[in-house]
Amino acid sequence: MPVPAPNLYPPFNIVRLSHVEYRVTDLAASRAFYVDILGLQVTQEDDHRIYLRAMEERGHHCIVLVQADTAEVGVLGFKLYDEPDLDKAAEFFANRDLPVEWVKRPHMGRVLRTRDPWGIPLEFYVTMDRLEPIHQKYKLYNGVKPLRIDHFNMFSANVDASVAFYNDIGFRVTEYTEDDESGRVWAAWMHRKGGVHDVAFTNGLGPRLHHTAFWVPTPLNIIDLLDLMSTTGYVANIERGPGRHGISNAFFLYVLDPDGHRIEIYCSDYQTVDPDLEAIRWSLTDPQRQTLWGAPAPRSWFEEGSTFEGATPMASDLKAQPIIAP
Amino acid sequence: MPVPAPNLYPPFNIVRLSHVEYRVTDLAASRAFYVDILGLQVTQEDDHRIYLRAMEERGHHCIVLVQADTAEVGVLGFKLYDEPDLDKAAEFFANRDLPVEWVKRPHMGRVLRTRDPWGIPLEFYVTMDRLEPIHQKYKLYNGVKPLRIDHFNMFSANVDASVAFYNDIGFRVTEYTEDDESGRVWAAWMHRKGGVHDVAFTNGLGPRLHHTAFWVPTPLNIIDLLDLMSTTGYVANIERGPGRHGISNAFFLYVLDPDGHRIEIYCSDYQTVDPDLEAIRWSLTDPQRQTLWGAPAPRSWFEEGSTFEGATPMASDLKAQPIIAP
Amino acid sequence: MPVPAPNLYPPFNIVRLSHVEYRVTDLAASRAFYVDILGLQVTQEDDHRIYLRAMEERGHHCIVLVQADTAEVGVLGFKLYDEPDLDKAAEFFANRDLPVEWVKRPHMGRVLRTRDPWGIPLEFYVTMDRLEPIHQKYKLYNGVKPLRIDHFNMFSANVDASVAFYNDIGFRVTEYTEDDESGRVWAAWMHRKGGVHDVAFTNGLGPRLHHTAFWVPTPLNIIDLLDLMSTTGYVANIERGPGRHGISNAFFLYVLDPDGHRIEIYCSDYQTVDPDLEAIRWSLTDPQRQTLWGAPAPRSWFEEGSTFEGATPMASDLKAQPIIAP
Amino acid sequence: MPVPAPNLYPPFNIVRLSHVEYRVTDLAASRAFYVDILGLQVTQEDDHRIYLRAMEERGHHCIVLVQADTAEVGVLGFKLYDEPDLDKAAEFFANRDLPVEWVKRPHMGRVLRTRDPWGIPLEFYVTMDRLEPIHQKYKLYNGVKPLRIDHFNMFSANVDASVAFYNDIGFRVTEYTEDDESGRVWAAWMHRKGGVHDVAFTNGLGPRLHHTAFWVPTPLNIIDLLDLMSTTGYVANIERGPGRHGISNAFFLYVLDPDGHRIEIYCSDYQTVDPDLEAIRWSLTDPQRQTLWGAPAPRSWFEEGSTFEGATPMASDLKAQPIIAP
Ligand SMILES: [Ca+2]
Ligand SMILES: [Fe+2]
Ligand SMILES: [Fe+2]
Ligand SMILES: [Fe+2]
Ligand SMILES: [Fe+2]
Structure with missing residues (x-):
């Protein structure tokens, strides 16, 4: 492994x-x-x-x-x-x-x-x-009804190294994608708080922030957000989804804020508190790892991200290609 | 109009x-x-x-x-x-x-x-x-929990003519798509039973059956079906969706049976019993008519259909192009 | 029958x-x-x-x-x-x-x-x-997100007679409750528009309006309303529910407006357009007719209603007792 | 406090x-x-x-x-x-x-x-x-689709003492009910894994197990279970609910197994991993603590429980009465 x-x-x-x-x-x-x-x-x-x-x-x-x-x-x-x-x-x-x-x-x-x-x-x-x-002040609930911040996902030019570092400080891998040819890790999900992840790393021009995710109660909240964005001038800010991730089993939607910072709306992953939880391996060539239902992600989702103040992204030397929508 | x-x-x-x-x-x-x-x-x-x-x-x-x-x-x-x-x-x-x-x-x-x-x-x-x-024999509910057949959607080589004929026998138009240039109808939705449609016609090589639709209670049934198909060997039978139609406002999924007959799973359209219900017009160039959330349909969805026994499809002379996923 | x-x-x-x-x-x-x-x-x-x-x-x-x-x-x-x-x-x-x-x-x-x-x-x-x-102006959706008026339910001092009259003007019975002893109808549901009912009649001091019902998309809307009413000063206006009706199979909630006019929030009944639809009979002693899950309705629900301007309610001579919560 | x-x-x-x-x-x-x-x-x-x-x-x-x-x-x-x-x-x-x-x-x-x-x-x-x-083997999902065991709830003859003991071994209080008169704790919810509780204690003849709870994805799973139990001979095994707890904010249902062991189906509580999370206090006289929507629990729910092998229950000397359905 x-x-x-x-x-x-x-x-x-x-x-x-x-x-x-x-x-x-x-x-x-x-x-x-x-x-x-x-x-x-x-x-x-x-x-x-x-x-x-x-x-x-x-x-x-x-x-x-x-x-x-x-x-x-x-x-x-x-x-x-x-x-x-x-x-x-x-x-x-x-x-x-x-x-x-x-x-x-x-x-x-x-x-x-x-x-x-x-x-x-x-x-x-x-x-x-x-x-x-305020969680019982239901009059305040609005939009997608976000309950809590869930995770950060980052591009890394060397996911193996990122995983090693964050593992050292206690993050535990729950699922990961492996490039079958090189045996290197393409992406990894690591947690502290008992869900599938607090942080994740994906191979690419990094370091950059791929997205921040928020937890919502049910998939219907995500459908409500899609309906709302579609009819208030934000249809172009919908990037990917809705769908079910193979990895994490979560129901998801990716949207872009006015500056292009990517936000994921997320629900339905699973509890990971067991210290002996076995990490689940996915092959980079498995189309269901990204979307259990088979639909590939768009190119922008693989390429665009937010830079960090004071950090210069570098290209990854791992050139394996995930499955991108045509 | x-x-x-x-x-x-x-x-x-x-x-x-x-x-x-x-x-x-x-x-x-x-x-x-x-x-x-x-x-x-x-x-x-x-x-x-x-x-x-x-x-x-x-x-x-x-x-x-x-x-x-x-x-x-x-x-x-x-x-x-x-x-x-x-x-x-x-x-x-x-x-x-x-x-x-x-x-x-x-x-x-x-x-x-x-x-x-x-x-x-x-x-x-x-x-x-x-x-x-059997609607209260809940132990029998299975799969997507289909409640009833909802509509037929057919390719027509002349949608204006199809609409005129079916209008003559009492079907009433609830929504339609117009080709702005020619002023011809690209697609129309017509009902008898008080929903958005019992029959619909779409421009194309016709007559062919585009799909038969089934009504389900909520979008979550559709998500359940996606999860089930994805993990029982039917992932390739998922053709399009899930999404919200602009036209009809319904939440939808299109799947293909083992012979390629297309089935839509459908919920959340609206009541149309008023005889003075005004038909809603959509432009063929409006990307939100097909999917309110903006995602275009795949090419197969525009081109493939089931032939009718004894009927020879003919090409339409209306060559306007809808928006197709790249 | x-x-x-x-x-x-x-x-x-x-x-x-x-x-x-x-x-x-x-x-x-x-x-x-x-x-x-x-x-x-x-x-x-x-x-x-x-x-x-x-x-x-x-x-x-x-x-x-x-x-x-x-x-x-x-x-x-x-x-x-x-x-x-x-x-x-x-x-x-x-x-x-x-x-x-x-x-x-x-x-x-x-x-x-x-x-x-x-x-x-x-x-x-x-x-x-x-x-x-406005059904696609999702920014306007609020509260329980009511989609349409669904039905009126009325107390009648002679349900058999009410059914006969409304049957004469075209309302068709979909379900009814019979008092096993007298063989008289205790309550009946009658439709025009293709759902379980446009009007219903229940034995009691009548004529009075028992409730007006609104259709919502899913049971989750009803749960949202309960959460909202419970935390905005309306907890005492929640009268009965949520539950599944045996009759109609609908998911329901009854709430009271500030004057005590009763409003039902309702979803998930079934299509009844077939003219040969067989009416479903329920016994007055069947606890599942009111709530499939077995919980009886409170006394207020059987006794209180809104008077009609200019109409004097009279007691029913049918004294059979439904099942009332203790 | x-x-x-x-x-x-x-x-x-x-x-x-x-x-x-x-x-x-x-x-x-x-x-x-x-x-x-x-x-x-x-x-x-x-x-x-x-x-x-x-x-x-x-x-x-x-x-x-x-x-x-x-x-x-x-x-x-x-x-x-x-x-x-x-x-x-x-x-x-x-x-x-x-x-x-x-x-x-x-x-x-x-x-x-x-x-x-x-x-x-x-x-x-x-x-x-x-x-x-097996969480992605969707063909296996059945019944209420239980995802994981969530918590134990126990009767205690001295909740203050139980809380002190379990606090000593690391369980952290998230919410509790106080008897305003005596200042004693009537009930308490305590966690290890980051939800509202792994264990809870309620005043009464104890020690006895009040219930074991299972986590499900959404309230609709609970509605599905109610429909299923109601139509397969288990209607008498439905004891309380569905409802929203004030305490924990969870959506719940209580059912009884064939021996009367009580099982709760539960979803929608909140994350509690912060070590400085402030416990929420409820008054025993607040009707919304048990059910946010105001409906009281039945007497059986307060009185019946499962004995533990080898443990003799004793009465509590705290006689304060919660609100019980008439
Ligand atoms: Ca044996
Ligand atoms: Fe994510
Ligand atoms: Fe359709
Ligand atoms: Fe009603
Ligand atoms: Fe519990």
Whole structure:
């Protein structure tokens, strides 16, 4: 098996993915998309920045939209278990000769800023302002009725190496795609919080963010979103789906925000808390891995992504081709 | 408006579409598809013929599968309101110099066999054996849980002429697609029973049957069918969807039986009983007419269909091109 | 069988139930309920009157709310097929010595006002202002996402007699409940438009309106409404459900408007267009007739209803008792 | 707040609840219920014992049905993280003067058998036979389509004490009900695996098992089960629901197996992995805590439960009364 055994005793305890900062070129247009169409809730906003949370989240934000000249991704945030984990994390990254910086962030306690070996900007924290529950304020539910942030998916120029690094810090592989010829990993799904993934990596020009995903209750929410987007001027922002992933077994839809940042709407994956969960292997040539129902993804889905602030993407030397819609 | 005003006083009273005879080249393979995958119920069968009904139907059959050398369509059946309507229908078709024949059919009373002006074999009847209700025998529900036959969709080499003929016998147009340049009708949806259609016509090599549709309760039944077909060897039989039609507003999926006869699974259209219902016009160049969400249909969907026994398809002289997936 | 054979050639052609006028004591409170909670769309309003339609309706209104001192029902409206049907209806009611009056109603053509033999105020019309379709304006969908008015249910002091009268004018019985001892009909469901019913009658102090029902796409819409009402101050307005009716097989919920007018939210019944459809008989002692799942209805549901303007309810002499929740 | 702060560093690491042994008096009747109605999959069986798993589980079993003279519960099983956790658990229970026994169980590695202070039989293990995934074998899905075991709910004669004990071993309170007068906890929900609970305790004659719950994808699965049970002879086995819990926000149904063991079907709760998740407090007098929609539970639901082998239930001295249906 080309994926490493899970690291049951990682150097620090990551609870889950937490939030993403999207730099956007037209804050009002992005607000319309994320709030009026997707249904995320504004928890704070000013002329430069909008904080959003999903319906069952009590942390202050899962997305920060920042007005900027260039659309890119500012940072990926992860919640740690306890204060000592922050210090252990700092030590880990320092030992790997990766940057370690303690930064101030509104609504958050101590924040450790660093980068992974390929330059993806990462921030770790333990405490973020906690807000009143709104998951039973049904009058607020709108759009796709997003319940919570679910995962990040990233392009990597070397998925084997990305998997090794994130495995070291405790992410456990649940499913992966292998290139039969080279035996290399084409894509991998890795979790901390007990679903199929908190992070995933796909072979390609990387590092870039492929998408951020939100969890919704049922496939009907996704159908509602398609109907809504199709009749409010967003039909061109629908990129792929709806469909059932072979990998993860989740029902999905991919849409693009006004800057082209890709958002997945996602439901119905499975519980993965068992530490002895066996990773499921898929062949790159299996057309059902992407869509169980057989429909290939469009070319844009394989090629386009959001750059990370301060990280220069590089081409992958793994040239195997997935199945692309004609 | 290029579609005729509804004929509120047709020469005879058609209640609804009723059944289709499919000639199939491998009866066992067809049985597996219609019974084990789609979930239709066998009401009678022998080595040559299988009668099927859907879950809320009390008439003896909505599909007859007949073992044959060639896959084609034997007949489209329609239920009339009362016995006198049968005689009025015979008179109508005779006056149009169309064939009129009284035939014997198992499980049915008097049956009038005729053809439309382009050769589509039609049979009209008033009484068919009535069976015990099974719509509350939930243990029998299986596959996509089909509730009832919903409509026939046919290729026509002259949709304007098809619409005029079927309008004469009481079908009322609910929606239609117009070729903006020629002003001709590209496709039309016409009903008797109070939904968007009992019959529809699409420009193309005709007459041929494009598909027969079945009504299901919710989009989730369609998702269940996709999951089932994808994991039981039928992934290649999934042709198009799932999606929301612009026209009819219905949620749909198209699948192919083992002989390539196309079946649509369909739900969520709207009530059309008002005799003053205004037909909705769509432009042939509107990508949302086929799929509200913007995804075009594949080429096969525009080109392939089932021939009718004894009817020779002819090319249409309307060469306008719909939007086809690349 | 204690229900009459269907009258296939009624004296005039009723297409469907159309609208109800509710007199309400606090128009603003009623608006909040019908618009903000149920999601009906306002088509016109002033200080005294609000016209509402459901999402797939093109007629101007299905509910008229009228500010009044007393909560009652002003009229039940029905759409006829063609202008001559109006005159035939007038003749029919005159021949039965029932009142016949031609009245002016905003947004409507000729309107015939009459009463049934027990005083229920009825209005028949052919034309009502037609509005632009909104069924694909998904941004407007709200609350329970009501698609169309579905049926009226009325208390009758003599259900056998009510059934006979409405059968005479073309309503066809689809299901009924019989009191095994007396052999009398306890309740009956009768349709024109091809569903289980446009009107139903239940034994009790009558005539009174038991409820008006709206059709929604799926049971999940009903669950959404329950969640919404429960968290916006309307928990006490939830009277019964959700559940599956044995009779009609529909999924249902009963809620009360601010004046106690009862509204049913309803989906999943079946098609009944066949003129030879056999009515389904239920015993009054069968607990599954009301709720297939066995839960009895509360006492209020059997006893409370809305009076009709100008009609004095009388007790029924059929004293059989249905199954009431303890 | 009357519930303890979470113990972030418990003495051993419990991953999740795992399985329950039900002793049943008619193994064939129980098999019909769990397999043909609920849709659990048999992984092994003989004349005395049936092992079952749910659709997304890869462990060998979540329920063991054992033929017995008396219907009771043999054991509640929990999966630990790693082998050393087993030894730490043994030490913990020994230090509390609770029984510690190493037992042999088919399909499992080392098994530690013990009891909680009130006599509930508990077994802890790390490894159980792992089976091939079946979550994408959609042809096998049946009944309510159960995905995984979700939680145990137990009667306790002293909920405060039960919460304190299970908190000590790492279960974290997510929601609880407080008796306003006494300030004592009436009921509490506690998790390990990141949902609202793995275990819950309710005041009453205890220890007894109130129910075991299974997770399903959507509320429609629960409606399907109701329709199925209602039409296959199991209508009397439907005890309560469907409804939305106030506590946990989950959609639920309670049914009884042939011996009266109570099974909950459950979906739609929320993610609770944050270690700083604030427990939500409900008042015992809030009618919406049990059912958000206001309907009270029946008396049987408060009073009946399954005894544990070898544990004698005792009455609670907390006499506060919840709201019971009349
Ligand atoms: Ca034996
Ligand atoms: Fe994803
Ligand atoms: Fe169709
Ligand atoms: Fe009703
Ligand atoms: Fe529970």
